[in-house]
Amino acid sequence: FSSINISENTPTQLDTSLLFDDLDNDPLSYSLTLQDTSGQESASINFAEGYTIFSLPFQITAQDLIDEVANAGGSCEQIYDYDGPTQAYVVYYSGDPETGAFTLTPGKGYVASCTASASVTLTGTSPSFVNIPLSSYEMVGVMPSMPAGSPISDYVYGCGSNLEIFTVDNLGDLVLISPNEDITESAGYVINCGPSGKWRGGAL
Secondary structure, three states: OOOOOHHHOOOOEOOHHHEEOOHHHOOOOOOOEEEOOOOEEEEEEEEOOEEEEEOOOOOEEHHHHHHHHHHOOOEEEEEEEEEOOOOEEEEEEOOOOOOOOOEEOOOEOEEEEEEEOEEEEEEEEOOOEEEEEEEEEEEEEOOOOOOOOOEHHHHEEOOHHHOEEEEEOOOOEEEEEOOOOEOOOOEEEEEEEEEEEEEEEEOO
């Protein structure tokens, strides 16, 4: 993660200069709608050495996820969230009882910082619908209602020609991709959109 001012709309990397670990700043200042549950879902994620952007279709604490990676032979020390409205990163540290207890949210994207790779498969209860308002840059995640092979743009609403979609490589660089690129399981994406955009998937 290198320094870049995301508020200038010229991102090439995620920004450690915006990191904060004071949870009083409310990392979930955006609104999120989760409706119903569709039962048990499994998710498989390959955590690479370096940075991995990912998502989960169910809730888990940051520390529990870090522990699952360790049980699979890997090592991840931090998990990053980005709060679009405040344009700031929230970092969850392994072993920190305050930040590590934070619950990762279905439909959101996160970035893990790892020093050893591992593949994990997790199971949990998934909501049947997510509706996440987008404001400038937001990290979003894939849900079971977004089948692999469908275009990412199918689940972005209200952005028009302003839409930009990025993934993150293992060096922490943002990589611009086509909105028509196919969804992949457990992927996360960084979306740049206007204030009226939505990341939405599932059946009401």
